[in-house]
Amino acid sequence: MNARLCFVFGGLLSVTLVSCVTHKASPAALPTTGFVSEETIDHACQVRTVRRRGTSGFEVLYEGRDAYLARLAVIEAAQKTLDLQYFIWRDDLIGTLMVDRLLAAADRGVKVRLMLDVTLGAQSEVRSAVLAAHPNITVAFFNPMTDMKGIFAGNPVPVIGEIDRMQCRMHNKVMIADGSIVIGGGRNLADGYFGAHRHYNMRDLDFIASGSVVEDSAKSYELFWRSPLTQVGDPQKLTKHDHEELRELRGKVGRKMRSLAKKNGTHLPHSMSRGEALQTLRQLAGRMVWAPYEFVADPPERMLRQTRTASPTSHSVEKAMKEADSEVVMHAAYFIPGDEMLTLFKGITDRDVEVRVLTNSLASIDGITAMSGIANRREGIVDSGVSLYELNAKAPSRKTYVMAPKPTRMGMHTKGFVADNTVSFIGSYNMDPRSKYINTETGVIVRSPAFAARLKASLEEDFKKENSWHVTRDQDGVIIWTGQKPGKPPAVHHSDPGVTFGRRLQCWILRLLPWEDFL
Template sequence: MKSWHRLLACGALLLQLTSCGSTRPNASALPTVGLVSQETIAHACRQHTVRRKGTAGFEMMADAKEAFLARLAMVEAAQRTLDLQYYIWRDDVAGTTFADRLLAAADRGVKVRLLLDNTLDAQVEVSSSALAAHPNIEVAFFNPMTDLKGIFAGNPIPVLGDIDRMQSRMHNKLMIADGTLAIGGGRNLGDPYFAIDRKHNMRDLDFIASGPVVDAAAGSFELYWKSPLTRLGAKEKITDREREKLQDLRRHVARKKRALAKKSGRPYPLALTRAEALDTLHGLVGRMIWAEYDFVADPPERMMRQGNVASPVWHDIEAAMRGARSGVLMHAAYFIPQKETLDLLRAVTTRGVRVDVLTNSLASTDGVAAMAGIANRRIAALDSGVNFYELNSHAADRRDYLHTRRLTPLGMHTKGFVVDNDVSFIGSYNMDPRSKYINTETGVIIRSTAFAARLRSYLLKGLEPRNSWHVTRAPDGEMLWTGQLPGGETAVRHHEPGASLMRRVQFWFYRCLPWEDLL
């Protein structure tokens, strides 16, 4: 990466310092890239953290309410351990509900470990020292930087050689209960990912799994938890004063949860009885398809790499796509294919393989900067032979997906695909430079025609004209968006459909910036 790219990234992050939470414990100095062998790091980044062991049970969760209830049920039913690894944990109904129920789980003796990315503020109570003081709860942050004191206390300041690490994100999403069930995929913990936000929501996709794959997920979690890049909050002796603080925290979180839920219309249950939780989980386990799999996860060492080292998750995705014989059907929230990916797509389509890709539109995306990267690669994607679609922010099926009082614009956060009707992928990996070279990611490749049929049915629904815009080029090179209006008539647009003037202005500005490698 060019030095001015690094300065741009550094500047952008420093501008956000004022928004960084002051509740985080100060980080001690951690190993920097200059102090670790890049050969060792490169070797680790070429490996899978864990690999396939036999067969395991899987069910996909596209429905937002089911995905919420599955997580809630796992928390309520857990008896021994709960491990959670997340990039974003928002301070809203979903985030506060899980904070409340994790406290309740810890109170009944469940050992809870929360591993969060350090670059974004977590839900207020989750990141508080009061929660971490609970004898059964440990909260850790991954990839913290060296901190300064005084007015800059709590804000990450790069040391020499750490600019790349400033950009890096632990983008993994995992929840593991009692070492028997695991949930992974695209969803963070927040209202938009469960279709209950009052302003903007996103289609998303998870898997729930049982069997040996849970051991694989737990193995990946342990690598991150024990990594020198993980900062664990110090545990202090529980005093009467600390017990009072915990009791105050319980009451505060419970009140906050109820207040937020009331404001949003109480879209989901805020707690489940053990019987309700077990019924929910039994239903999901009963639907599972047992299949061969590869659980793939980037090693934590990726945070300390220098230069472009491709993700191990990418290598498995590439292998699956390269072996396609008839078709690839993909939902990629931020589809920004660079040369290597475009070459792969062209090689696949040249053999007669049909490749269909659905990504966000300018009106649907939650990040205009990322949309600039998508738009800048539209023509190259079309030239590679891809059938290219962008989500309609007013898709007809949003009525089935949203659980809000009023319909909101719909975006997409899904990361999943099917190859040849027998190989499926669900994970956190976006088809963009950030996932390939900067973030850490995780996912599962499932080899089952029955599972692929389920996933394919969901993915195809997104490509219907009433739900997306088919992007093509006219003979004169003009971009065209073709879709279906609510009345059923066909509509053709000559510019990004449904986007506001403000979004168009932002979009134009971002498209002028040469920062695709950071998107």
């Protein structure tokens, strides 16, 4: 381990670094749309966006088990602060395991802050006042649009001029410990994102990092936490019943966790000793690549915009692709490029830059609604010169990713690319209108041949003939899918492979609806 790694992780392991997050900061004084102009919002979106260049250490977290163990180690090793920001936190095994270990961290004195998008609810203990009754745990919901009860009451509600907020999502996924280490990328906290679901799992992608990028991530987190669009639980509204239930919560969560684990059948460690956690982090530190980077994050003010304005994150992502000279290799789970994006890709391929993109197929995707957008853009994508691939839901590669007792259907939730074997992107940003114009997103752009080689190796696996379908046009201009099972001749399909007629019909009907801007 070089001297720089020893310095940074020495701070984490000896717990001498002071968190860069101020937990008692006063709320930001940003008014809602009814009292501020669109110009003011646009200005805030520019000046409060975190975009910093520097040097930090990065490692790819591609396999689900590695991504889970990294999170577990970070929680178990934390001694001062833990800040989590997530879009989805399901009430399943992974979600409950996270709650159990965060409770344990809070019991040993770690100040824990949990921030979730309010749209899809949350894990049952996270959304209850009982967890927030812990003196070291604070729970907040971003962009609440309906009445919230108890300690979360008093949230902002939509008024005339703010109706657009109803479709906005805080899509960020970040975990920060002790101001020293960060995990970010695409994974939500749920079984299916870690290969641990019994019926359906998705390939996904994260990074773990140390160095100044942690400070950047914490700054972004703080902007969301202090935003007037964030409703933080008020401890003054806790009841005697909430405090009484807190005493029973640890046992309840433990029993629930063991029951879910038995039902799930996935063998995952439920905890780590501090020594095991530190050893895991040392191993990750030893593999980190130190490189220049750009951290990008959309500000919370995007929720207040009333015009169709591309996000700051989208500008950075597109700029990195435009600069490619020879090759772009991309995983985009929900690849729905609008006309502007197709023009961008056409400009890139016209310079003889090879662009390969893997996205979901109708058989692999978790929602037919998004698939309708992908399907409607296939012809335009192929005509732009992009080599388009769709994931085979029964790809042999799923055996190395799925931890469930039996191989499950596999989809993808990955958002990442490598350009010219040098520039890499990992984040929450999908190549779709929702990420570009509606959601808030975050990610890192790393400039390093060594890191790019590592990421590209993981991306390339699913481009193989047995793992994906190559989408092209036949001599009549009709879309076809070509794949090849191991030891078998190539197979050509003239309709979405691996699905029933009923599912194709559903997708066809949804393709008729004029809703691409919201997918």
